[in-house]
Amino acid sequence: MDLxxxxxxxxxxxxxxxxxxxxxxxxxxxxxAVERRLLVVPRLEAVDALALRILxxxxxxxxxxxxxxPEAYGLAFAKHAGLPLLTDNASPKLASLxxxxxxxxxxxxxxxxxxxxxxxxxxxxxxxxxTEDTGVKFSARRLRELGLA
Amino acid sequence: MDLLKKLFEEKGLKVNWEAxxxxxxxxxxxxxxxxxxxxxxxxxxxxxSRPEPLKTALKLLVETGDLKLASRFNxxxxxxxxxxxxxxxxxxxVVSLRDxxxxxxxxxx
Numbered sequence: 001m002d003l004x005x006x007x008x009x010x011x012x013x014x015x016x017x018x019x020x021x022x023x024x025x026x027x028x029x030x031x032x033a034v035e036r037r038l039l040v041v042p043r044l045e046a047v048d049a050l051a052l053r054i055l056x057x058x059x060x061x062x063x064x065x066x067x068x069x070p071e072a073y074g075l076a077f078a079k080h081a082g083l084p085l086l087t088d089n090a091s092p093k094l095a096s097l098x099x100x101x102x103x104x105x106x107x108x109x110x111x112x113x114x115x116x117x118x119x120x121x122x123x124x125x126x127x128x129x130x131t132e133d134t135g136v137k138f139s140a141r142r143l144r145e146l147g148l149a
Numbered sequence: 150m151d152l153l154k155k156l157f158e159e160k161g162l163k164v165n166w167e168a169x170x171x172x173x174x175x176x177x178x179x180x181x182x183x184x185x186x187x188x189x190x191x192x193x194x195x196x197x198s199r200p201e202p203l204k205t206a207l208k209l210l211v212e213t214g215d216l217k218l219a220s221r222f223n224x225x226x227x228x229x230x231x232x233x234x235x236x237x238x239x240x241x242x243v244v245s246l247r248d249x250x251x252x253x254x255x256x257x258x
Contacts, residue, residue: 022228053160061153063173065180068217088243090180094172097246100163109243135235137186139179141245 002117002126010038010086013077015070041077050101051076058091067091079105086113088136111138115146124148172246180214183242187211192238199233206230207237214242 003010010032017040020029032038055072058064067075067089075092078085084106085092093107110130118126127148131137143149157164188211196207206223207230210216216234220227234241 019227021226022232025228053162057157057160057162060156063177065176065215066218088241090176090244090246093246094176097172098165098169100165111243135238135240137240137242139182139242139244141179141182142243145245145247 179244
């Protein structure tokens with residue numbers, strides 16, 4: 001899988017992993033875990049406090065799309081571990097840009113990842129295939145940032 | 150806004166309020182653009198053909214773009230609703246949070 005040309009393994013907090021309930025996604029995740037390319041991270045007390053504050057504050061603000069507990073935990077864990085967070089949701093990225101405590105946390109969306117793997121025509125092809133496979137699209141402004149629109 | 154500032158301070162989280170104002174304004178524009186795209190691209194005949202509570206969940210998804218919210222409010226498993234979303238041609242839209250130089254320092258990787 002091309003994602004593993006960027007990262008040796010994915011760390012998935014238990015709260016996020018437990019959201020994968022149906023096949024074939026579950027078997028796929030377990031197969032990656034067996035190959036040690038996906039590690040399920042147990043709940044850490046050191047991360048809980050920041051995750052809770054992120055959750056409460058982002059959800060208290062109607063200007064920001066809500067964040068749910070697994071994603072708040074993922075963001076807090078990214079800060080704790082000094083790792084990038086991969087997500088297509090806007091709230092974690094916004095939180096990382098406005099909260100000083102989260103400065104330095106890289107929140108990457110699918111387009112960031114595709115761009116890190118591919119370039120030129122190959123990137124455009126990968127983007128088309130990704131959109132067809134997942135139904136995920138990027139805003140015109142997001143594509144313009146990378147000179148793709 | 151004052152109440153929000155007080156709340157953040159009480160919780161011990163420091164906010165870059167200048168970035169906050171610019172980014173929430175940009176986000177509002179982007180989310181409205183995304184909502185219009187979902188409304189335009191959704192297969193409404195497919196959505197109307199689905200039984201409840203799927204039909205309501207898909208309509209909520211078109212309006213909010215929030216898969217987890219639509220899943221939770223209608224007690225439909227997340228991955229089941231996502232499969233329905235793909236069939237209903239409702240795009241999940243990834244928005245931009247980088248507009249001007251004022252926020253580029255944080256946004257650059």
